[in-house]
Amino acid sequence: MSGNPCDDKTFEILVREHHRRVLAYALSLVRREDVAQDLVQEAFLVAHRKLPEFDSSRDFGNWLRGIVRLEYLEWTRRQREVPFSDNILNALEARYREWDDAGGDGRTEIFEALQLCLQNLQDMARRTIDLFYTERRSCADIGDQMGASEPVVRKRLERARQSLLQCISKRMAASEVMA
Amino acid sequence: MKSADNTLSPAGDQNLEPTNPADDMAIDGLLRERARGGQAGQVDQAFVSQIMARIHGEPALHVVRAAPTVRSASVARWPRRVLTMAASVAILIGVGIAGYRMLYAPAIVAVEEVRGQVQLVSRRGVTLVAAGVRLRSGVEIEGRGADAGATLIYADSSRIRIQGDVRVGLTSTGQGQRLRIDLGVIRGNFQKQEITRPFVITTPHASATVVGTELTMKISQDITRLEVTEGLVNMVRFSDRQRMDVSQGEYVEAGADRGPVIRGRLAKAMVPETSVDSHEQELKWKCSRYGDPTVFELSTRQAHSGGHSLRVEYKGGEPAGRKSPGYTILVHPLRIGKDDQFLTYRVFVESCDADTQINTMTQMDDQGAWFLGCSLLSTHPKGQWFAFTVPLRIPVKKNNNVGSAIYDTVRVTDCLFSVFGGSAVLYVDDVAVSATAPADSGKTK
Numbered sequence: 001m002s003g004n005p006c007d008d009k010t011f012e013i014l015v016r017e018h019h020r021r022v023l024a025y026a027l028s029l030v031r032r033e034d035v036a037q038d039l040v041q042e043a044f045l046v047a048h049r050k051l052p053e054f055d056s057s058r059d060f061g062n063w064l065r066g067i068v069r070l071e072y073l074e075w076t077r078r079q080r081e082v083p084f085s086d087n088i089l090n091a092l093e094a095r096y097r098e099w100d101d102a103g104g105d106g107r108t109e110i111f112e113a114l115q116l117c118l119q120n121l122q123d124m125a126r127r128t129i130d131l132f133y134t135e136r137r138s139c140a141d142i143g144d145q146m147g148a149s150e151p152v153v154r155k156r157l158e159r160a161r162q163s164l165l166q167c168i169s170k171r172m173a174a175s176e177v178m179a
Numbered sequence: 180m181k182s183a184d185n186t187l188s189p190a191g192d193q194n195l196e197p198t199n200p201a202d203d204m205a206i207d208g209l210l211r212e213r214a215r216g217g218q219a220g221q222v223d224q225a226f227v228s229q230i231m232a233r234i235h236g237e238p239a240l241h242v243v244r245a246a247p248t249v250r251s252a253s254v255a256r257w258p259r260r261v262l263t264m265a266a267s268v269a270i271l272i273g274v275g276i277a278g279y280r281m282l283y284a285p286a287i288v289a290v291e292e293v294r295g296q297v298q299l300v301s302r303r304g305v306t307l308v309a310a311g312v313r314l315r316s317g318v319e320i321e322g323r324g325a326d327a328g329a330t331l332i333y334a335d336s337s338r339i340r341i342q343g344d345v346r347v348g349l350t351s352t353g354q355g356q357r358l359r360i361d362l363g364v365i366r367g368n369f370q371k372q373e374i375t376r377p378f379v380i381t382t383p384h385a386s387a388t389v390v391g392t393e394l395t396m397k398i399s400q401d402i403t404r405l406e407v408t409e410g411l412v413n414m415v416r417f418s419d420r421q422r423m424d425v426s427q428g429e430y431v432e433a434g435a436d437r438g439p440v441i442r443g444r445l446a447k448a449m450v451p452e453t454s455v456d457s458h459e460q461e462l463k464w465k466c467s468r469y470g471d472p473t474v475f476e477l478s479t480r481q482a483h484s485g486g487h488s489l490r491v492e493y494k495g496g497e498p499a500g501r502k503s504p505g506y507t508i509l510v511h512p513l514r515i516g517k518d519d520q521f522l523t524y525r526v527f528v529e530s531c532d533a534d535t536q537i538n539t540m541t542q543m544d545d546q547g548a549w550f551l552g553c554s555l556l557s558t559h560p561k562g563q564w565f566a567f568t569v570p571l572r573i574p575v576k577k578n579n580n581v582g583s584a585i586y587d588t589v590r591v592t593d594c595l596f597s598v599f600g601g602s603a604v605l606y607v608d609d610v611a612v613s614a615t616a617p618a619d620s621g622k623t624k
Contacts, residue, residue, distance in 0.1 A: 008231070008234065008418070008435060008436075009435055009436060011234070012227065012231055012435060015227050015230050015231065016222050016227055019222075019223060019226055019227060019230070020212055020216050020221075020222075020223065023212050023215070023223075023226075024205075024209045024211070024213075025208060026208070027207070027208040027211040027212050027215075028204040028205050028207060028208025028209075028211075029204070029208070031207070031208075031211065033211070033215055036211075037226065041226075041229065041230055041233065044230045044234075045230070045233060045234065048234050088201045088204070089201075091199060091200075091201030092201040092204055092205055094201075095201060095202055095205040096205060099205075110209065111209070111212075111213060114209050114210070114213060115213075129210065133210045133211060133213070133214040134214045136214070158203070161203055161206040161207060161210070162203075164206050164210075165202050165203075165205075165206050168206075
């Protein structure tokens with residue numbers, strides 16, 4: 001049980017503000033919703049416990065992702081899986097930090113930018129993304145439906161993500177300049 | 180490292196800059212979260228609630244984590260293979276039981292009626308809910324949009340109505356039924372539950388234990404409001420574990436803070452009516468032998484609530500052999516409770532003559548009929564619902580040509596709804612009795 005209800009209220013605001021970006025970060029690492037939700041729940045519990053130690057001059061999102069990263073490493077240890085290398089984890093963290101920094105103070109938020117960029121994707125790419133992520137179809141299924149082989153579908157997904165990354169970077173940068 | 184899925188393949192498009200694996204993973208995570216949690220700006224209230232509930236000491240709702248393994252010196256001496264086999268057998272049994280439960284668990288709720296977009300949310304994805312579907316323990320139902328709604332009926336006939344943007348989770352446990360509401364409005368009418376197996380409703384801010392009652396719960400991001408219209412509900416606020424009994428006609432508001440509990444009496448207008456007929460079931464109206472033939476049927480063309488109403492089409496004029504304008508009378512069973520003071524019909528006029536009127540009476544067990552009130556249809560706007568409300572306890576004898584000399588509400592068996600004076604096509608819905616005149620009562624004479 002927490003001590004101060006005001007702290008709880010503040011913390012709930014932090015949860016509401018950060019949970020989706022942190023879930024995206026965890027999904028980047030584990031690609032499984034149940035595991036990602038588990039990691040993020042645990043991370044928020046740890047953050048709540050250690051909130052008095054948190055230096056408020058630091059970024060809460062960065063701090064939270066750091067906790068998720070530790071939870072992820074612990075999870076891979078329990079699962080006997082080899083975790084991503086430090087280089088990849090550092091680069092991933094840097095990317096999310098960049099989006100956080102660019103998205104603050106009323107500037108374009110990352111999911112907003114993603115939505116806008118998805119609308120600009122070519123039809124084929126957009127359809128492939130929808131089938132894979134929204135409808136949760138396998139690459140083989142998508143290939144059957146679209147008359148393409150599985151490797152081609154994988155390639156289309158990969159290119160679509162590349163396009164999205166570039167589009168998002170441009171949008172966030174423009175938003176930062178305008179702000 | 181385990182083999183990477185498509186997110187880690189090397190980039191190869193001439194027109195795009197090569198993407199490093201971390202960037203590809205980052206976009207992949209965003210897309211997965213978008214697919215899971217919806218559009219930009221949306222808050223996953225269920226997830227936030229789970230975290231806050233765990234912070235407040237509640238157990239995890241979805242996540243089951245194995246306890247950390249502690250190997251004592253004696254256990255470490257056990258042959259590893261025996262332990263592995265035992266664990267495998269246990270896992271197989273567990274998986275078998277879980278699979279059996281998933282496949283053969285009995286349905287706990289039937290969906291009686293659905294309006295707007297109501298969907299079933301599961302790990303497999305989202306599917307639209309249709310009337311007649313039966314739901315098993317563990318499912319989540321989500322209403323999207325202000326016009327969304329559904330009525331859920333439990334095996335013991337307890338009914339829950341969800342309205343608007345709402346998300347609820349249904350679970351059946353050995354200790355009774357459980358309903359989790361993350362956001363939105365539900366109205367519940369609960370049959371008497373076993374005292375040891377109460378129906379427990381949980382919101383992000385509080386839990387309510389009901390044994391048999393009628394209530395409304397409205398959950399916003401900051402507050403849970405419980406309105407009890409019948410019976411008694413025990414509510415516990417999570418922020419400080421404060422317990423409170425909420426009795427009939429009272430409301431309580433509990434937030435995430437520990438401030439004073441807001442508590443009060445429900446306004447009279449908020450005390451709900453007792454439904455006589457919402458026209459969602461089979462047709463219960465009959466044509467009286469005293470009136471002219473008319474067309475009357477259940478219809479989906481208009482509805483005050485739910486999906487159906489009673490459509491009445493009466494051709495007025497002077498029937499052959501009679502010089503006075505004709506009339507039709509429809510009869511419906513009615514029992515008047517000790518607190519019932521008003522009878523209300525919701526009426527929608529599609530067309531009518533200038534002099535067409537509606538009239539209502541009560542009928543006694545000796546066929547005596549007592550006039551309650553009438554209304555000129557042309558004084559009401561066409562194409563809109565209005566409430567035709569009349570007092571049930573009339574002070575003097577009126578229009579009783581046969582039978583009783585004294586009006587005794589206990590002896591009332593039916594209500595009579597008449598159209599006379601001209602032709603009309605109209606719809607009748609949500610006939611109800613109530614202790615006070617409903618807020619939407621129209622003018623009658």
